[in-house]
Amino acid sequence: MSESAPTSIRSRALIERLVGFNTVSRESNLALIGFIHSYLESHGVECELHFNEERNKASLFATIGPRDRGGIVLSGHTDVVPADGQRWTRQAFQLTEEDGRLYGRGTTDMKSFIAAVLSFVPDFVRMDLRIPVHLAFSYDEEIGCLGVRPLLAAIGSRAVKPIACVIGEPTEMRVVSGHKGKLAMRCQVHGSEGHSAYAPYGVNAIEYAAKLVTRLAQIGERLATAEINPRFDPPFNTLQTGVISGGRALNMIPGDCHFDFEVRALPLFDPQCVADEICDYAERELLPEMRKKSAASDISFNLLSSYPGLDSADDLPIVRLLKLITGAQHAETVSYGTEGGLFTAADIPTVVCGPGSMAQGHQPDEFITVTQVAACEKFLQQLVEMLCKTDANNLFDSSDK
Secondary structure: OOOOOOOOOOOHHHHHHHHOOOOEOOOOOHHHHHHHHHHHHHOOOOEEEEEOOOOOOEEEEEEEOOOOOOOEEEEEEOOEOOOOOOOOOOOOOOOEEEOOEEEOOOHHHHHHHHHHHHHOHHHHHHOOOOOOEEEEEEOOOOOOOOOHHHHHHHHHOOOOOOOEEEEOOOOOOOOEEEEOEEEEEEEEEEOEOEEHHHHHHOEOHHHHHHHHHHHHHHHHHHHHHHOOOOOOOOOOOEEEEEEEEEOOOOOEEOOEEEEEEEEEEOOOOOOHHHHHHHHHHHHHHHHHHHHOOOOOOEEEEEEEEEEOOEEOOOOOHHHHHHHHHHOOOOOEEEOOOOOHHHHHHOOOOEEEOOOOOOOOOOOOOOEEEHHHHHHHHHHHHHHHHHHOOOOHHHHHOOOOO
């Protein structure tokens, strides 16, 4: 999609409003969701909210257009990563515009997409949509794609389900049909403390954790040669330990240690087999040795987060449609994860396409260019025009390949 410097964008005020809500994942998103709810209702759009158990967060779902047929979901997450601890030179939750850039937490990941979608709601309502547009805005994507799961469960219970989904994560408006899945776990090792002068009589939790980390590294080396998919970078399954903590003082045998590890999995690989292998190693080889010295020794594993990969076929109607709109010759892959695999698992074919670059996401002074927002608005304009055509349903005729 060719880009030229725009003089203005229609969604700027909405971007500014959304950035102003502090929706870091540890905080509630209800103020932002309430704003979107009121905005949609002011345009005659009915909304439904899906709350978490504590009812301090919610996902929103709305449909515009005919309700007797499946439509296209425009999906985004409302939470953002923290700004504290980073070296921001601007206010994180206040939009700042400088030299064609919009600065603020979430401008790229991914409130600008949500704002652009909202700015087209009057058009969606006014135009004669032959295929409906669904809006799906979730919570807690950044900590494990949590909020979209109950939302998808509710959608799955409907008689008429969406036929496709576009997730507006930042791809610089390139069409992305694949990304890896993720499994993240915490291992906790409990040993037996004592004076370091009697180290052989204790159970050193750090040393046993180190044995587990070493075994994980060996599994990772094996994964690097077991399956190769050149569409991805790196083109194989990866495994790494990212956090480790344990011990109280050098002259004490450490009684406790924990570490976190993750598997980044190609779409057809089940990362649970890695978890099963390391658990089996702990159970069969390490625990019997530890319990010879202390029966209270233990090793436990707890799931931190997981989501499936995305691998949409290049000839899917939604992929072909987005390539037609953007002018892309091929769909691409990205290294980061999205909610796309969960939509696909719910039988909603999904692609990722949104404004901005993830090179700016999660960074201090996060920004998106006005040009990228304009490209997204142009994309949405072309999309809604196509959905109004009398033969729009032919776009999703699976026999037309």
